[in-house]
Amino acid sequence: MQDLKKYFTEGLIQMAIILSLCGVMVDEGLEPYLPASWHERILGPTSALTQTQFHNLRNRLEDGPGLHAKNVDLDSFFTARRLLGLVHSLDRLQVPPAELETWLVQREQDPLPVGLPGQASRLAREPPGIERVQLTSSLESRPLVLTLHEDADDEEEDKEEETDVHYHTGALNEGEEEEDTVLQHFCNIGREGGPGSSGGVNNGELPQNEQECLRLLEETFPFTEEQQFHDAGGGRGELELQSPGSEPSGSSILPSTNPFLDLELQWQDLLAIMEPQNNAGCDTSAFEDTQNSRATETFETLHQNQGVDGTEADLVMETWSQPGSLRPPNQSEMEPVLLPLTPTEELDDHSSASSSGVSGVYPLQSPPDHVDLLAQDPSPDLCLGISAEDVMNRQTQDLVATPESSSSPENVHCSGDCTNIQAGNAATRGLYMSPSGDFLFDEDGIEDDDGLLSPLTDLIGDAAILDEISLLDMALEEGFNPEMTARLDEEGYLLHSETEADSDSGLSLAFSLSQASPCASEASSYSSSSSTSSSDSADESLFSEDEDAVELCDGPHMEMEVTIKQEEEEELGAVGGSYPDHAMQTFHQSDQEKKLLSGLPWHLGHDHTYHQPMSSSSSPSLPVGKMSTKQSRSSVRRNSALPYHYSSHTSDAKMWSHDERRARALRVPFSNELIINLPVEEFNDLLASFQLNEEQLTLIKDIRRRGKNKVAAQNCRKRKMDVLLGLNDEVSSLMRSRSRLLREKQEAMRNLQEMKHRLKMLYQEVFSRVRDGEGRPLNPVEHELRFELDGSVGVASSRRGGRTPLTKGNRKQRDKKK
DNA sequence: GCCGGTTGTCATCTA
């Protein structure tokens, strides 16, 4: 939304409108409105700078901030590509080429002189491979996404395009001096309009162009025709279309009519944009999408026409592309195309995903992509840089989706956004797309609707795309992979449970160690409260499962328990009597319940030890008095059946067996574990679900009480032990502290003695220098120095007891006299 | 058989 705000804030909307109007006269209209700083303002932090790292890197390398920032150093880029091997993929996939086209178009449209120098330099810099990429991409984009569908033909076309591209690029490099047909067209247009005023030129030609465009549209431009056109001319067709002002040139490469088409398309795009519905239309019709994309292209071209004025052009471009990203200024267009490729794909993916995720409204992405490719670059630039970009795209798409929002400027932006996003999608998806064309885009869009992941998965799915996808993409995919997140979540849950278990174990102390049982452990007093709350839902589910299990219990585990129980019963004799199958089942259920309960957080968190007895419910319950011999047997059985249960104490088994016996005797339909571990509500529900007599209820409550108290006792003992240990530690620390203090005391005593000694020496020295009134030294026996509180010093006679104040001054004087 | 440790249980208090 912030981005949108940025775009919509203040005069941006007006700017967009003006720009749209500028379809005829971009330069004139924009100039007043486009201060040099506008780019940054409009784009804000999310602009090119925030774009894909890749773009950013290039930007950094070459131009730095501003529009140029997007311009990529082709050499560096190419090198990087080779190194990464991504470059190759980029060449194919890179949507950015569209931008190149736009750039070229701008050149053409623009009076050649305008922005040439910078661009030319860039072109010259660009390695041939890069140029190809641009051209191919541009060609693909222009021919409409249709070209994308034709994967097989793409390479050949690309080659052809490459030639064209070289041609164009050469023109660009030469500063439009070259006689490239396309360039010538553009040059002618620009010249007609006047080198300085591209807009003016355009204006003059517009009417004709429009007419021709309309005618051409009717004749050739039918959507299907676009495909044909694309098939036939690929890049050429694009070039033609792109050259808005160019006269119909006989040049094989660039049909002059195409430029007119572009103009018309631009107009249509503008009109469509003006119409609120267009936004929605993007979704509905590929044609509209194409128009939108074209509109963006037109703006781009206009921007380019502005030529050198990167700022103004950038502004325009930005206004169009804003949602995703702004194109870099003049030069940047070229580079953005290239650079964005990988990132753009990523962005596209994100954007597409986002768009899809946001609303199915924008299935269009693919179709506009062709045209949008130009726009893509910008968008990807913006989007790619930051993960948040996806959100941006979604937001922008949302805006676009709302047809109502389509007021002139907003529409423009929206369309631009849509185009950008779509372009991104198209770049990646165009490959996937079948020759069906625009509609295919819709399909893609639908696929996109699945979510962000879908595009990624799609990319992965396509081998070619995979080639193109960079490691970064992979990383991104992994990062976004929902499965991974799910796994993480699970792991986190596991970890959480483990941690709880750990905490529990900590609580249980030795108990847990000795008796730790994998089976469900009762919730420890500490963890139980919290765990229960968190696990309520799970518990419920488990509970339901448990109930089912009660009814349906079966399986080998059942058999094991049954045998054990039978043995136990034999041992027990008449106490338990013979359990009906139902009861057996219920107990078996208890085992399953254990399993289920084990999954419960609270269950996990709890002490290991005493539940074991719980788990041992299946284990035979022996009369307390009989336990000695039989216990060992039962314990052995337990061990065999439930090794984890095993505890040194058979008493546990006994105890539980006692409750278990009673429960069996009363035919309690659920296990002790459930009785003890279930939360109160569920426990009550459980009791309510079964018709139990008073005796059974009492027993169940006693079992629950004892079970919980058992845990409480364990915890209490553990705490007590902890307290003892803590006290022991405290005692140790206090002992150490005492030793330390004693040492310090000794040290202080030594220091004190030393000080006393030094004081004594000093006293003697001072006293030895004191003289009486006759100048004779004082007799230490008869006199002594007295230090008063006020700091004065006097000589006192030890015999008379009288004191002769002796001030320092006096003493000093005396000393001086001496 | 005694002793120490462990564990379960009960009773009671408290939140």
Place this chain on the structure above:
DNA sequence: CGTAGATGACAACCG
């Protein structure tokens, strides 16, 4: 009032 936790005390069991 009911529930659950905490704790002291008791008893049983084991090594």
